[in-house]
Amino acid sequence: MKKTTIYILISVLFCFSSLLLAGEGIKKAPEGFAPLLNGKDLAGWIGMKSISPYEMDKMTDDELLAKKRADWLEAKDHWWMEDGVLVNDGHGTFLTTEKEFGDIELLIEYKTVAKADSGVYLRTTPQVQIWDYTEEGGKWASGADKGSGGLWNNSKGAPGKDPLVLADKPFGEWNSLRIIQVGERTTVYLNDKLVVDHARMENYWDRDLPLRRTGHIQLQTHGGEISWRNIFVREIGWTEARQILAEKSDADYKQIFNGKDFEGWEGPIDNYQVVDGTVMCKPKHGGTIYWNEELSDFKVRFEFLLPPGGNNGLAIRYPGEGDTAYVGMTELQVIDNSSEKYIGKIDDRQFHGSVYGMIAAKKGYQYPVGVWNYEEVTVKGSRIKVELNGTVILDGDVKDVTEYMHDRAHPGKDRTSGYFGFAGHSDPVRYRNVYIKSIAE
Numbered sequence: 001m002k003k004t005t006i007y008i009l010i011s012v013l014f015c016f017s018s019l020l021l022a023g024e025g026i027k028k029a030p031e032g033f034a035p036l037l038n039g040k041d042l043a044g045w046i047g048m049k050s051i052s053p054y055e056m057d058k059m060t061d062d063e064l065l066a067k068k069r070a071d072w073l074e075a076k077d078h079w080w081m082e083d084g085v086l087v088n089d090g091h092g093t094f095l096t097t098e099k100e101f102g103d104i105e106l107l108i109e110y111k112t113v114a115k116a117d118s119g120v121y122l123r124t125t126p127q128v129q130i131w132d133y134t135e136e137g138g139k140w141a142s143g144a145d146k147g148s149g150g151l152w153n154n155s156k157g158a159p160g161k162d163p164l165v166l167a168d169k170p171f172g173e174w175n176s177l178r179i180i181q182v183g184e185r186t187t188v189y190l191n192d193k194l195v196v197d198h199a200r201m202e203n204y205w206d207r208d209l210p211l212r213r214t215g216h217i218q219l220q221t222h223g224g225e226i227s228w229r230n231i232f233v234r235e236i237g238w239t240e241a242r243q244i245l246a247e248k249s250d251a252d253y254k255q256i257f258n259g260k261d262f263e264g265w266e267g268p269i270d271n272y273q274v275v276d277g278t279v280m281c282k283p284k285h286g287g288t289i290y291w292n293e294e295l296s297d298f299k300v301r302f303e304f305l306l307p308p309g310g311n312n313g314l315a316i317r318y319p320g321e322g323d324t325a326y327v328g329m330t331e332l333q334v335i336d337n338s339s340e341k342y343i344g345k346i347d348d349r350q351f352h353g354s355v356y357g358m359i360a361a362k363k364g365y366q367y368p369v370g371v372w373n374y375e376e377v378t379v380k381g382s383r384i385k386v387e388l389n390g391t392v393i394l395d396g397d398v399k400d401v402t403e404y405m406h407d408r409a410h411p412g413k414d415r416t417s418g419y420f421g422f423a424g425h426s427d428p429v430r431y432r433n434v435y436i437k438s439i440a441e
Contacts, residue, residue, distance in 0.1 A: 025109075025174065025229060026085075026229060027230050033233060033234045036217070036233055037086055037231050039084040041081055042075075042086075044097065044098055046075070046095075046096050047068075047075025047076070047092070047094070047095065048093060048096040048124075048216065049071055049094065050094060052206075053124045053212060053215060071093045075095055079095050086228040086231075087226075087228075088219070088228075089225055090116065090226070091221070092221065094220050095221075096121075096217070096219075097216050097217045099216075100123075101123070101214060101217060101233065101235065102123075102235070103182045103237075104179075105178070105179070105233070105236060106120075106122075106177070106178070106217065106233050106234075107178055107179075108120060108176070108179075108228060108230070109175065109177075109228065110130060110174070110226060110228050110229075111172070111173065111175065111226070111227045112130065112132075112224060112225070112226040114134070115132050115137050115223060116130075116223055117130075117131045117132070118130040118131065118219070118221050120220070121217065122181055122186070122201065122215070123212050124218065125153075125204050125211060125212065125215060126153045127153055127204075127220060128149060128150070128188055129149065129151070130148045132144060132171075132224075133145065133148060133168045143162055146162045146163050147163050147167055147190070147195070148163065148167070148168050148190060148195075149177065149190035150163040150188075154199070154200075155207070158200075159197075159199040160186065160201065163188075163195035163196065164197065165195060168190070168191075176189075176191055178192075180236075180244070182236060182389075182390040183365070183387075183389050183390020184202075184210060184211040184390055184391045184392065185199070185200060185245065185390040200392065210365065210393060213365060213391075217233070238371050239372075241374070241390065242372060242373075242389075245374045245389070245390050250299065250437065252437050254437060255433075255434065255435050256293075257432070257434040259278070262289070264293075265292065266289065267289035268286075271287050271424060272289055272422075272424065279422065280430045281312060281422070281424030281428060282428070283426065285424060286423075286424035288315045288318060288424070289421050290420060291421060292419070294417055294418060295317075295436070295438055296416055297380045297439045298379055298420065298437060298438050299377065299379075299437050300314075300376070300377050300435065301375065301377075301433075301436075302374075302432070302433055302434040302435070303373060303432050304334055304372070305370070305430040305431075305432075306336045306369055306373075306429055307336075307369065308336060308369050309336050309339040309427070310336045310339075310427040310429045311425045311427050312335070312422060312423060313325070313333055313334050313335075313422070313423035314331065314334060314377065314420070314422065314423070315328055315418075315421035315422065315423050316332055316379055316418070317330075317415045317416070317419070317420075318419045318420070318421055319415070320418075324412075324421070325356040326409075326411065328415065329412055329413055329415045329418065330356055330410070330412075330413060331423050332377060332386060333361070334429060336369055337351050337352050337364075338368075350405070352366060352388070353375075353388055355384055356405075357405035358413065359398070361386060362391075365389055366388065373388060373389055374390070375388050380439065382397050382398050382399040382413075383395070383396065384396060384397075384398065398410075398413045401413065420436060
């Protein structure tokens with residue numbers, strides 16, 4: 001064989017082996033997932049310094065464009081693709097998806113170095129923590145000894161802030177994150193170990209507000225080189241979101257509507273009907289029907305479907321007669337927040353999830369009209385919490401209420417027991433999968 005042929009063969013083999021090495025560990029997107037890295041450049045990403053999205057909301061289009069340009073120029077100096085791997089030198093603005101995401105399943109692999117500190121922002125909010133878990137890293141006082149994967153920016157002692165187990169691999173090895181987020185509810189697996197179990201991710205930017213409905217995914221960096229690969233995202237649809245929330249709900253609930261008839265229910269039952277396994281208030285009918293077991297503190301979970309402009313309510317500690325909004329502890333609103341017939345025409349304390357006339361719930365977390373919503377309500381003492389589609393939209397105490405809508409008092413608000421039910425207001429609002437449980441004081 002001629003020397004030139006041998007040299008050509010060696011060269012081809014070298015190039016082939018280089019390609020194998022370049023592609024080592026790089027995977028195709030699993031079924032249903034979309035890749036966020038193309039393996040060549042930073043297409044689909046922008047730079048963004050850590051900033052409150054509420055501040056960005058206030059920017060003019062020109063101000064926002066100028067910020068994006070400046071952040072991108074800085075990002076390009078510190079982020080690059082190398083053999084299919086995204087690399088950051090430990091400095092610069094955070095690499096940020098152009099697209100905003102809501103409910104997702106996110107897969108990420110990362111490799112970092114000693115004393116580095118990083119994380120993954122979800123909905124433009126910090127963060128799933130990544131850091132040096134060793135004592136030499138110098139951050140044990142901040143919780144680094146517990147490892148990565150926690151929602152470190154949650155309040156002290158809040159579920160999810162500290163990972164359930166230490167799951168980090170030694171430096172130089174690739175770690176894998178699997179993150180599932182529905183509403184505020186966030187689950188994190190690090191290297192196939194559960195480190196955050198369906199915990200609420202707090203809104204770092206304003207803890208009085210729920211986590212925003214959507215936002216950017218951001219890769220945080222400061223203080224040490226970090227590499228990323230195999231970043232894939234799958235958007236979770238409404239049906240799957242409801243299933244996840246129901247599966248992760250507390251145990252020991254009792255089903256109180258059998259999907260066939262009104263066994264166990266009382267009140268003006270003739271004003272309601274069973275339609276395809278659901279409870280529905282008949283059009284142009286109403287009144288409060290209730291489960292015939294009196295309760296003190298309880299949790300209830302259910303799904304509801306609103307027609308356009310639909311209006312209904314949940315009777316809470318209802319005495320069995322009268323207007324539950326006033327003679328019961330309250331009526332929790334079930335209403336189409338998007339309807340023009342309500343916007344700007346009713347009090348904030350009348351929108352969905354509100355303690356009627358007393359405490360306003362946060363808006364913006366309903367699914368579109370015609371899509372089933374998932375809700376959990378907790379009544380404990382004088383406190384009421386409403387979680388809609390995985391996001392807490394109300395957490396208030398009626399004993400603190402001193403101002404009432406239309407200055408009309410609510411004499412029943414201090415009731416300590418009563419019935420749970422549905423308060424119809426002429427609209428065909430539907431309910432299904434209704435479960436309840438008594439809870440201890």
